[in-house]
């Protein structure tokens with residue numbers, strides 16, 4: 110059976126390029142989520158919880174276990190007067 114050796118170079122290029130792109134995308138997404146996998150298909154409740162976590166900790170993916178809220182938490186919320194598109198990744 111003849112082997113198309115000449116096809117192996119572009120095949121290797123494609124595998125390498127897709128692998129590099131995927132790995133960089135994975136690393137970028139994780140860097141934006143403090144090393145955690147990104148969240149998908151978030152509903153309004155989950156977005157509100159991430160907004161609260163951001164007010165509590167400074168980052169939407171961070172969490173804390175102290176029962177006392179930090180200074181200024183009670184005044185840091187926003188009353189939205191128009192529809193806001195939550196867009197945390």
Ligand SMILES: *[C@@H]1O[C@H](CO)[C@@H](O)[C@H](O)[C@H]1NC(C)=O
Pocket residue numbers: 135136
């Ligand atoms: C992304 O990176 C993490 C941690 O390095 C790894 O566990 C995970 O399998 C990777 N995901 C993909 C799709 O490569």
